[in-house]
Structures are given as structure tokens and as C-alpha cells.
Amino acid sequence: MNDRAKKRNSIVSRIIDGSVTIDSVKDFENLLKAFPDDPWLHRFFADLLEREKSFYAAADAYGIAAELFIEEGMIMQAIVSKILEWQILGLSYQEGQDFYSSLRETRSKNKRLQRFFIKMTYPELIAFMSMLVVRSFPEGSMMKNFGDEENNLYFVISGSIEETIYHRLEKRGKVQKKSSKNLMENDFWGEIYPFEKEKISPSTVETITRVELAKISKRRLIKICRQYPNVKRLVQDLYMSRSKSHEESSSYTVRKTVRHQLPTQVNIKIFSKEPDKAPLDLSGFTENISLGGASVVLDANDKIAHFVSLVGKQVHIQIYLAIAFVNLSIFGTAVWSKEISLEGKKSAVLGIQFEEMADKDRRLLQGYHYGYEIEQDRIWSLWDSLIGTDAGTSSLPAAT
Structure with a gap:
């Protein structure tokens, strides 16, 4: 990756996570001259123009962002940009049809969301988009208790x-163990289906970075599904596709503890787009790990001046699975980073989103992630003895 691309990625990632704010229209215009094809920059420029009450210019910028997001295969981001454009200008039939056609032709990075949206008819898509509410939240916001x-x-x-x-x-006299997982770009959450069941949240949800969400209420979604039964089938498929990755693990005798919260030593290679430049080798331990990704606490390392520059790069993570006596190698992308102090030196927690894995690797990670009951007891006992506490066990938080 050349210095120009590094600069762009650094700027974009800092704007996304909220650590950098550009309040000057002129400065943003100069930035867009340097990087005219970045959809996120056009999207944030549109947000700035709207705050400045330059509504027509903002609508144009949202439209450009939507087109560029579609070219990148980022369906959800394109949809939100179009929603924000249409909130200013309104929706014309022809423009809506053009957007619908473009959406159906794109090759999305997220097959689950692609299936959900492109299988909607035009009226169904417009009805769904009209009910979405877009909101941003700063780091550390408690979204759900x-x-x-x-x-x-x-x-x-x-x-x-x-x-x-x-x-x-x-059964074992313990009140609970808790697991955590990271939800990143294009993930969804909220247990509202099946609609007939009233559900109470078994979890808390908190933002790690600045976050933008698109929300649809259960009440509004039910209204759409009554008018368009196909949307209800697509909602069902969406939830089923999320749980499908856990089907194989359900055949195990699983005790609902969380192997993935145990720190596990990992080695990481960060690849450069410059062919002659060697990968950056780092090490650390997993803060948590799931089938979709991992949070890795990097060892204190003075070689890296700005950890944010790692965001957007391809990574190769090697995990030693002690139970299986194997090294599991997974490719992925660094999607967020957060600076921390470790042993008095600057370090970071790096969020990695895994790419599609081979079936063998997925089974190995599932076995590690859940494990058999005896193995779970053994590894938790070992971990407890190492740190001298009853790791992972505490009382449930009070329901609010």
C-alpha cells in the first residue's frame, strides 16, 4: 500500500470511529479532490453539508456515495445513503427503479444481506427503506441492557x-457464565423474530467505536410483513442464515460457557499492497473470538507508530488450539482498532473480521469455540488456577 492509500485509509477510519471530525466544507472539498472515489468520504461530506443546511448539495453527495457504495458491493451502506438523499429530495419513481436495478446487479461482500434485499420486489424494498431510521452513537454508548x-x-x-x-x-450451582462477540459492519442484532414471541434481552450491547445503525421497529416490520408476506419469509431466512453457522455445534453436548473469552496466543501477519514489502509480524492474545472474527490484544510494540493504519489491511492470523494440538490459519481484514496502554507502552486491540473458512477450519474453530463439557471444565479449571480467580463466573446483572 502506497503512502497515498495509507493516508486515505487513516483519514477514513478516523472519521468513521469518530476520532477525527472535519467541520470545514472547503477542507472536505480538498480531501475529495485527492480521493474522489471513496464512498465514505462522500457520505461524510454529505453529512457535513446537511449540518450546514446546504440541503441540495447534501442530497447530491448522498447520491454519489450510494453509487460508489454499490460499486464496492456495500449494499446496506448504499441503502442508507439513498434513504438520506430521499429524505431531502423525495423519491421519484424512475430514480427508485434505477436504484433497485443497480442494487440487484451488484456483487455484494455480504451474501446474507444481498439475499435479503435483492429478493424483495420494488414495492417491498421501498416500503422497508421507508421504515428504517438512521442514527449515530458515540463510543461507549449502552444500546441495550x-x-x-x-x-x-x-x-x-x-x-x-x-x-x-x-x-x-x-445445574452446576453457578449462576452464569458470560460470552461476548463483536458486531461489525453489515451485522444485525435484535431478537424480534418470530413476531408472536415476546422476548427479553439475554445480553447487553455497547458501542466500541462511534457507530451508525439503521433501525426498524418490530411494530413497523410486522405492518410491512402483513402487507407483503414475502418480506416475512425473507426476515425468517435472514434469522435462519445467522443461526445456520451454529447448527453443527448443536450436535455436541454443549454447556453454554465461553471458550472464546479465554485468552489464546496468536500470531498475525499484516500484509502490504506493495509487492516488495514484507508483511508486518505481530503477536498477541485473543480478547474474544467467534466464527465471524476476533478481538486481539497486540503485544506492546514500539515498531508501530499509528495502530489505526492497520485498519483495512488484509491479515493472516494463526491460532494455536491447545485442545486439538493444531495451528489454525485464517485470513481476514482488520476492521477497527483501539489504542491501549500495555506494560507502559502503546499497544492496541485489533478487531479482525474473518473471511470465509474451509469446512475443516470451521469445524476446528467450532470445536474450540464450544467444546465438549469435560474439555470445557478442564480448560476453565486450568485458567482459574493460573489467574487465581473464578474466571468467567459472576452474578447476572439486574434486569431493568
Whole structure:
């Protein structure tokens, strides 16, 4: 990756996570002259123009952002940009049809969302988009508490969220163990389906970085599904596709604890787009890990001046699975980073989104992620003995 691309990625990632704000229209115009094809820059420029009450210019910028997001295969981001454009200018039939056609022709990076949206008819898509509400939240915002009623479906447009799930373990006399997973760009959350069931949240959800979400309420979604039964089938398929990756693990005798919260040593290679430049080798341990990605606490390393420059780069992570006595190699992308102090030196937590894995690797990670009950006891006992505490066990938070 050349210096120009590094600069662009650094600027964009800092704007996305909220650590950099550009309030000058002129400065943003100069930035767009340097990087005219970046959809995120056009999207943030549109936000700035709208704040400055330059509504028609903002609408144009939202439209450009939507086109560029479609070219990048980023369906959800394109949809949100179009929603924001149409909130200013209104929707014409021809423009709506053109957008619908473009959406159906794109090759999305997220097959789950692609299937959900392109299988809608034009009236169904417009009805769904008209009910979406777009909101941004700063780092550290509590989005959902344990015990809250599940009333909304959320799509993550940008940023990262941590969901902490509380599992009851009454058989063994323990109240619970908790697991956490990261929700990133294009993930969704909110347990509102099946609609007939009233559900109470088993988890808390908190933003790790600045986050933008698109929300649709359960009440509004039910209204759409009554008018368009096909949308209800697509909602069902959306939830089923999310749970499908856990089907194989359900055949195990699983105790709902969280292997993935145990720190596991990993080695990471960060690749450069410059062919002659060697990868950057780093090491660390997983803060949490799931089938979709991992949070890795990097060892303190003075070689890296700005950890944010890692965001957007391809990574190769090697994980030693002690139970299986194998090294698991997974490719992915660094999607967020957060600077921390480790051993008195600058370090970071790096969020990695995994690419599609081979079936063998997926089974290995599933076995590690869940494991058999005896193995779970053994590894938790070992971890408890190492740190001298009852790791992972605490009382449930009070329902609110």
C-alpha cells in the first residue's frame, strides 16, 4: 500500500470511529479532490453539508456515495445513503427503479444481506427503506441492557459493537457464565423474530467505536410483513442464515460457557499492497473470538507508530488450539482498532473480521469455540488456577 492509500485509509477510519471530525466544507472539498472515489468520504461530506443546511448539495453527495457504495458491493451502506438523499429530495419513481436495478446487479461482500434485499420486489424494498431510521452513537454508548424487551431490528452500518450474552448454568450451582462477540459492519442484532414471541434481552450491547445503525421497529416490520408476506419469509431466512453457522455445534453436548473469552496466543501477519514489502509480524492474545472474527490484544510494540493504519489491511492470523494440538490459519481484514496502554507502552486491540473458512477450519474453530463439557471444565479449571480467580463466573446483572 502506497503512502497515498495509507493516508486515505487513516483519514477514513478516523472519521468513521469518530476520532477525527472535519467541520470545514472547503477542507472536505480538498480531501475529495485527492480521493474522489471513496464512498465514505462522500457520505461524510454529505453529512457535513446537511449540518450546514446546504440541503441540495447534501442530497447530491448522498447520491454519489450510494453509487460508489454499490460499486464496492456495500449494499446496506448504499441503502442508507439513498434513504438520506430521499429524505431531502423525495423519491421519484424512475430514480427508485434505477436504484433497485443497480442494487440487484451488484456483487455484494455480504451474501446474507444481498439475499435479503435483492429478493424483495420494488414495492417491498421501498416500503422497508421507508421504515428504517438512521442514527449515530458515540463510543461507549449502552444500546441495550440485560432484561430489556426486544422491540427493534438493528443493522450495523459502520463501527463496532460488543454484545455480552449471559448464560444460566443452574445445574452446576453457578449462576452464569458470560460470552461476548463483536458486531461489525453489515451485522444485525435484535431478537424480534418470530413476531408472536415476546422476548427479553439475554445480553447487553455497547458501542466500541462511534457507530451508525439503521433501525426498524418490530411494530413497523410486522405492518410491512402483513402487507407483503414475502418480506416475512425473507426476515425468517435472514434469522435462519445467522443461526445456520451454529447448527453443527448443536450436535455436541454443549454447556453454554465461553471458550472464546479465554485468552489464546496468536500470531498475525499484516500484509502490504506493495509487492516488495514484507508483511508486518505481530503477536498477541485473543480478547474474544467467534466464527465471524476476533478481538486481539497486540503485544506492546514500539515498531508501530499509528495502530489505526492497520485498519483495512488484509491479515493472516494463526491460532494455536491447545485442545486439538493444531495451528489454525485464517485470513481476514482488520476492521477497527483501539489504542491501549500495555506494560507502559502503546499497544492496541485489533478487531479482525474473518473471511470465509474451509469446512475443516470451521469445524476446528467450532470445536474450540464450544467444546465438549469435560474439555470445557478442564480448560476453565486450568485458567482459574493460573489467574487465581473464578474466571468467567459472576452474578447476572439486574434486569431493568
